[in-house]
Amino acid sequence: MLTTADIKSRIQEIYKLEQLSGGTSAVHRRHPSVKLVSAFVFIVLVVSFDRTEFGRLVPFIFYPVVLMALSGTPWPIVLKRVALALPFALLAGISNVIFDRAAALTLAGIAISAGVVSFFSILFKTFLCVTAVLLLVAVTPFSQLTGQLRRMHVPDIFVTLFEMIYRYIGVLLEEASSMYTAYMLRSTEHKGLQMRHMGSFVGQLLIRSFDRAERVYAAMKCRGYPGGAL
Structure with a gap:
């Protein structure tokens, strides 16, 4: 049964990333527009790849890894929140495994269908995009982030x-x-x-x-x- 302590703990978990945004690393000190635009460009590049181009997505893992290292953001905090989004990607990608059975490549003599490749591609894209957004929140105070969105003429x-x-x-x-x-x-x-x-x-x-x-x-x-x- 949930207790008052459980409720407070979960609420604190929600805003823990924002508490990290008060850091003093070089990443934290960059202008919010630089961080916002870089995250946006990263996400656009990730989603622009075809669902069967899983191999070409792998180098993009360096963006969140380097950003976490430079900003000092604890990776368990980020990964714990990314895990919440993966079940939705799992549901979205599982149909590809079932319906798209055409062979896409052969690995060690085993034919791998396009559905399996696209399934892992969807999961990896979700992981990269959600991680980029979470890191943006972790290194940018929320008030600065929304202020920059207004200056960029977002409605x-x-x-x-x-x-x-x-x-x-x-x-x-x-x-x-x-x-x-x-x-x-x-x-x-x-x-x-x-x-x-x-x-x-x-x-x-x-x-x-x-x-x-x-x-x-x-x-x-x-x-x-x-x-x-x-």
Whole structure:
């Protein structure tokens, strides 16, 4: 069962990367625009390769490795968060293994299908792109990052939405945790959330999220929030 300590620990995990952004390395001292553009170019280059060009993606691993080394970012913190995104890539790529069975190459006398190659390509692309974004957050204070996005004329509504999601994800996690705790107190015979209750749980979380969002926004308006940058 989740406890208050568990909730606080998970919320702290969310913002631990931002705490790293206060470092003094050469990477941290670079202008936010340099880091933002370099991450954007890196991601564009990675996704531009064809799904069967796995071998050509391998050299791109040097970008996050060198960046972590120069900035002093602990790799376990980054990899722990990257792992959260990989299951989605796994679901996206598994269909290629099933349906695309044409031989793409032969390795040690074993024919490897294009579906298998594209599957690993999707996983590796996801790993590289998510790592690049996480490292950008780890070496750039969030306020500087959003400020630079506005200076680059990214529509203000998108930047504000990005800020709100980032700042209030902890509130959503608290809401979900309190609901889960209440569920477990009412279902002592179960060890976790049952699949048949998943739909109603998510639906209630959505409704409570809307209600909390309205109350948070009303409180912000009462304090004079005019919209735009937080």
